[in-house]
Amino acid sequence: MGKEDLTNKHGLNDDDINKIISDATFFFLVADQKKALIKRSDLVKACGLSGKEKKIQDHVLESAKDRLMRIFGIKAEESEKKGCFYLVNMLTENQDDDGFQHIMWGEKENGQMAITFIILGLVFMSNGSKISEENLFKFLRHLGVCEEDRKSQRRANDSSSDSLDPELSELVEGDVKKFINDILVSRQHYLVKTREDTGDPEVESYSYSWGERARLEVKESDVLKMICEVYDCEPRMFKEQFDRVLANEPDFDNDS
Numbered sequence: 001m002g003k004e005d006l007t008n009k010h011g012l013n014d015d016d017i018n019k020i021i022s023d024a025t026f027f028f029l030v031a032d033q034k035k036a037l038i039k040r041s042d043l044v045k046a047c048g049l050s051g052k053e054k055k056i057q058d059h060v061l062e063s064a065k066d067r068l069m070r071i072f073g074i075k076a077e078e079s080e081k082k083g084c085f086y087l088v089n090m091l092t093e094n095q096d097d098d099g100f101q102h103i104m105w106g107e108k109e110n111g112q113m114a115i116t117f118i119i120l121g122l123v124f125m126s127n128g129s130k131i132s133e134e135n136l137f138k139f140l141r142h143l144g145v146c147e148e149d150r151k152s153q154r155r156a157n158d159s160s161s162d163s164l165d166p167e168l169s170e171l172v173e174g175d176v177k178k179f180i181n182d183i184l185v186s187r188q189h190y191l192v193k194t195r196e197d198t199g200d201p202e203v204e205s206y207s208y209s210w211g212e213r214a215r216l217e218v219k220e221s222d223v224l225k226m227i228c229e230v231y232d233c234e235p236r237m238f239k240e241q242f243d244r245v246l247a248n249e250p251d252f253d254n255d256s
Contacts, residue, residue: 017060023047024064028076032087035188035213038076040083077216079189086189088216111171112179115145116190119180120214121223123191125241130194130209137177145176180208189213220245221252 024047031038040061044050049057065076069090076085122139123131172179184190189211196205210218224245228235235242235252245252 020047020049020060021063021067024060025067025071028064028068028085028087029072029074037079037081037084037086037189040085080212086213086216108171115171115179116184117218117223117226119184119208120190120210120218121227123208123210124220124223125227125238127240130207132196133193133206133208136180136208140176145172185211219249221249 024043027043027046028038031042040057043061044052044057047060049060068074068076068087073090075088075090077088078085119136122136123129126135173183180191181193185193185208190213192209192211194207194209196207198205220241224235224238224241227238227241231237235245
């Protein structure tokens, strides 16, 4: 349904339609600040589309999605959960070019994404692309991210420090386990937490794997390149991961 059909049938003029589309575009951008799933129902309510025909809602939604892509280089991807959306930055590879930096993140957001990317890299390099909860937090304790590890070190070394570095603490909202489970798993969907079958219902064991947002936003080849830079080696050194990336991104071999 075109704009003219809407104005004729529903008494909406061009300014009305443009304002609603602008409101919907703005809603997308604001709602994505916390990187939670964006619900169509929330957008409809916030933009005054409640009670309007589905054709009107669809027109506004598609127009707002088109505007997001053209102006901001951001794609609204529908989730596996129908009626919900993620916003995916399609200009990631050009972020070093000032001409493509439409939206700038703050230091905290960049810091949180760095931690997130490290965790995704750890999961990607694990066998079967999932990592046990025990091994994940063992790795984070090794980095000094988990506060309880620092407390145990204090008891062992009789140190006066019993808390995380304030800047690091702020990045993980004061609690890295809460940051991972409440934000990366439940809110942002970068990770999926799965209960594993231990054969004993009284014994709980969990694993983490890439979530839907990670699969939409993050290229496995970028993660592999990061790992190779850390270890100063070629991607082919990690045969399993290299083969998996190559299967999904055939041009990767030429770029690497």
